[in-house]
Amino acid sequence: MSSTYTLPSSLATPAFHTFLTRLHNTLQTAFSHRRPWYELIDKTAFSRPLSISNATSRIRKNISYFRINYLTILSQILAFSLLSHPFSLCILLSLLAAWLFLYLFRPSDHPVIILGRVYSDRETLGGLITASIIVIFLTSIGSLIMTSMLIGLGVVCVHGAFRVPEDLFLDEQDSLGGIGMLSMLSSAATSAGAHMV
Template identity: 45%
Template sequence: MSSPPILPISVTSLYKSSIASPALRAFASRSSDSLRRAFARRRPWTELADHTAFSRPDTLAVAASRVRKNASYFRVNYLTVVAAEHPVVVYGRTFSDAETLGVLIALTVIVFFLTSVGSLLLWAALVGSAIVCVHGAFRVPEDLFLDDQEQMGPGLFSYVGGAASSAAVAAVPSVVISRA
C-alpha cells in the first residue's frame, strides 16, 4: 500500500514584503537614509563638552550669535541628549527604570494638580531651550566651522525637511498627459 502523493503547498504570504506599496517602500528608504545622514552629522562628544572652549559672552548680541552657531553645529548632539534613554545616575547611585518611572509619576501627579497641563508643557520646552541656549552661549564656536564644506540650513530640524519633501515627491506617481 503506497502513501498518497504529497501535494505542493505554496507559502507566498511568508515571502511578501512587510511594506506593501512601492510608495511606502520609497518613503521608508528615504527616511532611513535621512536618519543615517543626520547621525553622520553628530559631532564628537569631547568637542561638545570641551571645558576650554567655554567663556562668558561679553554682550547679549555675542551670546545670541553663539547660540545660533552652536545650535546649527551641535543640533544632532542636542537632539540625542534630549531623546536619550540611559539610566538615571544621581551621586553614583543608578536608578532602575521602575524607580525612575515611579518618581516621574509621583512628580507628574503633584505638578498636574498644582499647575495646568499647558504651563507644564511650556516649562518643559523652556527648560530644554534654556539648556541649549546656555551651552550655545557659553561655548566659543570659533574653531567649529573649519572642516564644514556644506552649508547647513537654519534650525534644529533642518535636516529632516529635505528628506521628507523628497520622499513625498517620490511617492506621488507621475502622470503624463499628452495632447494629440
C-alpha cells in the first residue's frame, strides 16, 4: 500500500508557523517604511536630467528613498503580468507549493514517499531543482517573468531619472537589514531545527 506525503502535516509544523509570522512582520515593517505616494508623483519635482551622470545620480538617490514604493510597483507589474496568464500563475504556485511542503517545511521524520518509493532529502532537492529549471528556463514562464521585471525596472529608472531628489531627506536612511525572503526562510528553518531537537 503506497502512501504519499500530505500537506496538512506540513501546515502544522513550527517552521511553517514561524515563516508565516516572519512574513507578516516583514511586510508590516517594510510597508511602514513606504514613502507617501504623493511624494512619488509630485508634478513640481520632475525635470529633465542634464546628463547621463545626473540621471544616474538621481536614480540612485530615488531608489534609496523610494525603495519600498518601487518594490511595490515592481511587484504589481509582475502580479498583473502573471494574472493575465493564469496558466503560468498556476504552474508557478504549484512549484512554490512543492518547494514549501516537500522540502522547506517538511518535518524530518516524514520522508517523501511516492508510489511506494522513499525519496531522500538529496533526491527531493534534486527533483525540485530540476523541476524549477524546467519550469523557469525551458517554458514561456521565464520570459514572462523577465519581461515583467524589465518593464518594471524601466518604469522605475525613468521615474528615478526625471524625479529631482533635492527635496528628499536622504540623511534619514532607514536600514531594512535582515528583511527579505531568504532571511525569513533561514530563520524558519533554524527555528524548525530547534523544535526538532
